[in-house]
Amino acid sequence: MSSARGGIVDTKAWQELKSHVGEISKLHLKDLLGDKARCESMMKEYDGIALDFSRQRATQDTFQKLFQLAKEMKLKDKIDRMFGGDHINSTEDRPVLHVALRAPREALIACDGKNVVPEVWEVLDKMKDFSNRVREGQWLGATGKPLTDVVAIGIGGSFLGPLFVHTAMQTEPGCARLAKGRRLLFLSNVDPIDAAFTLKGLSQETTLVVIVSKTFTTVETMLNARTMRTWITSTLGPAAVAKHMVAVSTNLKLVKEFGIDPANAFAFWDWVGGRYSVCSAVGVLPLALQYGFANVNEFLEGASSIDSHFRVAPFERNLPVLLGLISVWNVSFLGCPARAILPYSQALQKFAPHIQQLSMESNGKGVSIDGTPLPYDTGEIDFGEPGTNGQHSFYQLIHQGRIIPCDFVGIIKSQQPMYLSGEPVSNHDELMCNFFAQADALAYGKTPDELRAEGVPDSLVPHKSFTGNRPSLSLLLPNLTPYTIGQLLAIYEHRIAVQGFIWGINSFDQWGVELGKSLAGKVRNQMHLWRTKGKVVEGFNYSTTTLLNRYLKGKAQIYSASYGVFPSEVIRKN
Ligand code: F6P
Numbered sequence: 001m002s003s004a005r006g007g008i009v010d011t012k013a014w015q016e017l018k019s020h021v022g023e024i025s026k027l028h029l030k031d032l033l034g035d036k037a038r039c040e041s042m043m044k045e046y047d048g049i050a051l052d053f054s055r056q057r058a059t060q061d062t063f064q065k066l067f068q069l070a071k072e073m074k075l076k077d078k079i080d081r082m083f084g085g086d087h088i089n090s091t092e093d094r095p096v097l098h099v100a101l102r103a104p105r106e107a108l109i110a111c112d113g114k115n116v117v118p119e120v121w122e123v124l125d126k127m128k129d130f131s132n133r134v135r136e137g138q139w140l141g142a143t144g145k146p147l148t149d150v151v152a153i154g155i156g157g158s159f160l161g162p163l164f165v166h167t168a169m170q171t172e173p174g175c176a177r178l179a180k181g182r183r184l185l186f187l188s189n190v191d192p193i194d195a196a197f198t199l200k201g202l203s204q205e206t207t208l209v210v211i212v213s214k215t216f217t218t219v220e221t222m223l224n225a226r227t228m229r230t231w232i233t234s235t236l237g238p239a240a241v242a243k244h245m246v247a248v249s250t251n252l253k254l255v256k257e258f259g260i261d262p263a264n265a266f267a268f269w270d271w272v273g274g275r276y277s278v279c280s281a282v283g284v285l286p287l288a289l290q291y292g293f294a295n296v297n298e299f300l301e302g303a304s305s306i307d308s309h310f311r312v313a314p315f316e317r318n319l320p321v322l323l324g325l326i327s328v329w330n331v332s333f334l335g336c337p338a339r340a341i342l343p344y345s346q347a348l349q350k351f352a353p354h355i356q357q358l359s360m361e362s363n364g365k366g367v368s369i370d371g372t373p374l375p376y377d378t379g380e381i382d383f384g385e386p387g388t389n390g391q392h393s394f395y396q397l398i399h400q401g402r403i404i405p406c407d408f409v410g411i412i413k414s415q416q417p418m419y420l421s422g423e424p425v426s427n428h429d430e431l432m433c434n435f436f437a438q439a440d441a442l443a444y445g446k447t448p449d450e451l452r453a454e455g456v457p458d459s460l461v462p463h464k465s466f467t468g469n470r471p472s473l474s475l476l477l478p479n480l481t482p483y484t485i486g487q488l489l490a491i492y493e494h495r496i497a498v499q500g501f502i503w504g505i506n507s508f509d510q511w512g513v514e515l516g517k518s519l520a521g522k523v524r525n526q527m528h529l530w531r532t533k534g535k536v537v538e539g540f541n542y543s544t545t546t547l548l549n550r551y552l553k554g555k556a557q558i559y560s561a562s563y564g565v566f567p568s569e570v571i572r573k574n
Contacts, residue, residue: 099307152210320498
């Protein structure tokens, strides 16, 4: 691969960091953690959120070099250009302005010469009014019943962010109180099993469907939308769509063509990337219907607080910048291809799935922003589970197998405190004991000498040894409220942008998802022709042709055995 001229590898800082790896390799975290001044310099705090990155395989010198790299890659300028509404998503010729979605009403954020904040607030006000009317029973279903259940149809960014926030809010006492008697469900997969799960126990009379799609063309979402429309109208009649279906999209023309009154559509804009859209109507509408607008507004305020910090704080104490630089260090210099997201809160169980899309769709790129093939890897393989469940699953590999930098996210005050009398600590404390223990276990490890001193037989010593020196960082949040959920979201959004800015890629396009989509269209076409015209499958390689024929014939046989028809309408329906 040729190198991106003028790119990161040509910077002096990159070369210095490369040679610095040799010095770092000689150091062990157990020694680094003994250096109090170093540790103090690696603990930062902003608006209640504490970041401890003293368990990174890095020294203060490493960070000076990383700041120099940030300077040479013009990080400050790139952040300013993002906030300034420049078309930094150059392959789609769009600005990247999700920060405008949570800006205060009086803020001014210009996009192509126009302040976009007033129109953001116009839609927010419309959502506040609509969600209040639904929640208070002023907006009723076609048979006059209140709409207590919401099904949000969407996929990718039109699903994962809202699901993460919903899951994080549902056990928060203030949110739970306002959600009483209401349900929020998501339908994302085109697999009809997902529809079966979602529809279980729902009644058309009390269900409001929110179709969420930036483009309003995503095949899975539109098929699910038609499925839900059929479900509604088959019982309540075609006119019920007006009361039971609303939409969130940038494409209001297609919303109208689908049969939804534009008055019942909630707009957002091309300058919001799908995976960065949870603060738009994509997340705000379903969440406001479930938890009330005030809670969602708090969530937006939390995100906005991080936006201000990200924009102005010096890099030395800028949480998203520090986190982004840590990731670049681990991926590009220490050669760690993955990152584990380990929240010690069950309420954050959907955080890692959201970060998977946010990070991997943003930074999993093979060329620089100017289209030159990259001579280095970008992005991480993100995965994760809440602690302590993950400990009983994949932590073995993290402790004794591969080196996976870990993000531990802990909460000081549980959403659901519980203490059983006679127990040494509360249930949440027990959880948090693991949060603290795991980070140190990874850093320190356990030596053969320590094991022998404990009387471990020689044959078991190699199996029970831990090398340690495995990097992690810890984020400690005061509580898990709508506000801190918003902060956490924005910290990661900006961290991922920082990584992309340093790597010199476009973190805001996603061309890599297109090829599979168009090939699925080709398969769909052949399936349809085979079934309706008996046309032989063609145009694929031997493998695909053989498997596709096996699928088509297998399904036809199963249905002809049951219904005595081959091929038939039945097959098409199933
Ligand atoms: O699969 C790619 C993608 O374009 C994501 O980036 C996006 O979040 C998702 O599909 C859904 O797109 P839409 O909101 O347009 O339905």
